[in-house]
Amino acid sequence: MTCDELKDVYELYALGQLDGEEKEEADAHLDRGCAVCQSSLNQALALNAVVLTTSPDAKPPARLRHRVLASVGIERRRWGWAAGLAAACMLVVALWLGVQEQNRKAELDAARQTLMRVQGDRDRMLEAFRFLNQPETRQVGFQKGPRGNVFVNSRSGVLIIATNLPPLTPGRIFQMWLIPKGGAPRPAGLFTAGASGDAFHILSGPVDIAALGTVAVTVEPEAGSAAPTTTPIIAVPVAF
């Protein structure tokens, strides 16, 4: 067969599907280095490739890329993925530990504050006990609305213990006043009450018992006032 006669068989030849006499002829031409047939084969391979690009487009699954790269032993992404996962896990653990640390710190701070408050309460109670334990301490009771007692000690000061105090609105506070006989009220300290309306408050320091007329308590803005701005909820006349 001539090169020209073989021209139309090289596509099938290149596909590996030529058989019989045509294949033998094509093999013979190529084996002896026939340039025309080499060129025909080259063109046939090119045409075949174009035909093969015309398949309907189909998107391969993403895992295929991993498989392909892994199969030639160069897939680093899988490890990268694992390392990424490990890093993510570590990050989560670190964040969790960080949060735990934060929580612990917050708990510790809260505990410390509670301890300080309890210690403060205890100190004030011990002070109150010492106050009450002194023989010269004098006592006056009150029971209109808030109930309780006022204790006066000329060397130690004034202690008020009260229950049934009205709840304070936010931004308000109880303020104690010492009102001398025939004089203006003098500020004697700020205090708050517990949830049940119980409170005690001490004004430490010497007190001129002879001049003292009244111990009073008003509700004031939480910074305290220089002079009472509301009607006293407690007003205990003391005359010793």
Add this chain to the structure above:
Amino acid sequence: MFLKLLAAGLVYSVLQVVLRFKDDADLARRLKARDPHAMADLYDRYGRLAYSMILRVVRNSAVAEDLVQETFLRVWNRAQSFDPQRGALGPWILTVARNRAIDYLRSVDGRMSSGALDLDRLEHPGLFSDFEDSALSIDRARRLKAAFEKLNPHQRMVIELAYYEGLSQSEMADRMKQPLGTVKTWVRSALKALREDLSEAVSA
């Protein structure tokens, strides 16, 4: 069966892939140098094309995945013989991919795999030299599709059977229940028409 194949032939569609043929030379050099990133680039460039083509032949996505993997493994192992200056990566990969798919079809059908050695020889990278830069392009794929649609149903049928079912001309004659001579005439005339339309496109 005939009508089904005919219908399959009519759904030719152009792959919307950009085939950057020119920088394939650089990619081929990196493949030869066993640059791992080159393999990833190769897959990103030709993986979808190979998968689409193989899927068309085997019509089973799990099998197609296996065969794509086999294709790229083979290309990786044989890249040493590829000539980056003169070689055409795309046509080579497509040929390797197509041969894996046809091999699979033949083994499933229990057909004689007489051409196995030939297939191996016919996908040697040295054969894919001195192609035009635009050997694979969307434009050429479009023109081929147009040329294909001008073929008569018998011609389309034999092209379909040759490329996507891997039948020899005598097998086509059996399948189509036509004389071998008639089948050969359809094959020759169909290929001639495609070839001419494509070369006209190149020279135009």
